[in-house]
Amino acid sequence: IGCCNGNASITLYYIWDSILTPEGGKLRVNLLMSRASPWADVSSHLPYEGKVPVQMKAPRDEVLIRIPEWTNWNKVMCRVNGVTRNYDWSGGYINVGAVETEDEIVVEFPMKQRKISSNFPEVFHQVFFAGGEEYKVTLRGNTVIDMTPDMGYPISRHARYSGKTTPLKKVE
Numbered sequence: 076i077g078c079c080n081g082n083a084s085i086t087l088y089y090i091w092d093s094i095l096t097p098e099g100g101k102l103r104v105n106l107l108m109s110r111a112s113p114w115a116d117v118s119s120h121l122p123y124e125g126k127v128p129v130q131m132k133a134p135r136d137e138v139l140i141r142i143p144e145w146t147n148w149n150k151v152m153c154r155v156n157g158v159t160r161n162y163d164w165s166g167g168y169i170n171v172g173a174v175e176t177e178d179e180i181v182v183e184f185p186m187k188q189r190k191i192s193s194n195f196p197e198v199f200h201q202v203f204f205a206g207g208e209e210y211k212v213t214l215r216g217n218t219v220i221d222m223t224p225d226m227g228y229p230i231s232r233h234a235r236y237s238g239k240t241t242p243l244k245k246v247e
Contacts, residue, residue: 091108100136104117105141108121114131122215122217123241129179129181130179134173139170146187151182151184153180188214189213192212
């Protein structure tokens with residue numbers, strides 16, 4: 076099975092577990108990924124929209140929500156129960172302040188689509204690619220939606236992430 080397969084599964088658990096971190100009276104939203112928890116439910120709309128609703132299940136003195144580095148931090152908006160909420164910055168997080176059970180926090184920010192190009196290091200090419208071609212990558216947020224030249228991976232499936240409306244699915 077090798078080290079990669081075994082380590083990858085535990086790494087995925089640690090990532091999932093760290094999406095939300097309770098710290099006494101605080102709740103920290105570290106990754107803007109959908110997750111249900113005993114403290115709050117996060118419903119990420121990334122990479123379609125820069126929108127992250129957080130439905131509180133327990134009161135907190137402070138809720139800190141990490142804002143991606145690639146967005147315009149001057150255009151971050153926060154509402155609690157539909158009412159605009161002022162917030163303070165704490166590192167790369169906004170501090171929404173105190174919230175109660177059943178409060179809904181909605182954080183919105185502009186999505187950014189950007190193109191980068193790179194010549195991957197030679198050692199990377201030896202393992203994954205043939206030749207020393209320049210790769211052009213299109214990102215929407217942190218999601219790769221296009222890459223040229225074709226690497227043989229089904230990146231074309233990611234084109235659906237360039238839409239501006241989040242496809243939602245109701246689950247319980």
